[in-house]
Amino acid sequence: MLAQAVALLATYGAVAGYRRLSVSIAGLDAVFFTKVLYFASGAVVGAPGPLAFILDQSIARGLRAYRPRLEEEIGLRNPRSSRPGHRATAGAYAATACT
Numbered sequence: 001m002l003a004q005a006v007a008l009l010a011t012y013g014a015v016a017g018y019r020r021l022s023v024s025i026a027g028l029d030a031v032f033f034t035k036v037l038y039f040a041s042g043a044v045v046g047a048p049g050p051l052a053f054i055l056d057q058s059i060a061r062g063l064r065a066y067r068p069r070l071e072e073e074i075g076l077r078n079p080r081s082s083r084p085g086h087r088a089t090a091g092a093y094a095a096t097a098c099t
Contacts, residue, residue, distance in 0.1 A: 001021065001025055009040055014037060034052065034053065034055040
């Protein structure tokens, strides 16, 4: 699984690697596989897109704090409403933050 994720990272970028690992290794969370992809992205020359980042507790807290503003910016939340239009996934936030 790890080799497949690194191959996807090298060919398609960090988001593809995250998607592969996030659904395939039971018992391991984002803290583990984001570290693997972070260090792999530093070693892979010419990988498309931004480098992978580590999703640790501090980053997760920052993303949660940024969520309402991000939902509003990408049209998932009406600025006058406190409720989002629909739920988006953490992957959508990460992918949006990487672009």
